[in-house]
Amino acid sequence: MGLSIRAYARHRGVTDTAVHKAIRTGRITPEADGSIDPDKADREWARNSDTPKAGTRQPAVRVAMPDASHGGGPTLPGGGASLLQARTVNEVVKAQTNKVRLAKLKGDLVDRAAAIAQVFTLARAERDAWLNWPARISAPLAAKLGVDPHTLHIALETAVREHLQELGELRPRVD
Secondary structure (H helix, E strand, C coil): CCECHHHHHHHHCCCHHHHHHHHHHCCCCCCCCCCECHHHHHHHHHHHCCCCCCCCCCCCCCCCCCCHHHCCCCECCCCCECHHHHHHHHHHHHHHHHHHHHHHHHCCCCCHHHHHHHHHHHHHHHHHHHHHHHHHHHHHHHHHHCCCHHHHHHHHHHHHHHHHHHHHCCCCCCC
8 A cells, every 4th residue: 555645745845736637647556455556656656757847846857758679668567658649749739830931931832722623724725735636737737638628527526526535534643
């Protein structure tokens, strides 16, 4: 049987509210009977806590950053992340977000939806130009070749539609 929450708070030099909060946030784990093993709880408290803020009664304890060669650092029972790991992940995400924002400000990135919309608009304009081409060119070309303009128009239009059908089967990949 370990110490009560109040006794452990006296042992740590903190309030019992701080101990309750440490249990609630997963910094320390009570025993099955609700008591606290002081040695085990002291190790968990040191591992899962930042340095104390000004005004607390506990002396400052430095916590080392997790070393990648040792599996990423400490974890809580049940596989949860420690407070230190959670803060490290948060800082990494902030750094990555700032990197993306900077790249966007520099003009190195474009909006994906806008790029896809622009490609779609250009492809549609290209298709429309090809569909209108037989009507534009068939009469002058038929006169030059001495053939029936309507027959040439139908032949050109059929060839263009087949060609556009083949092009429509290509699917661009946007990653």
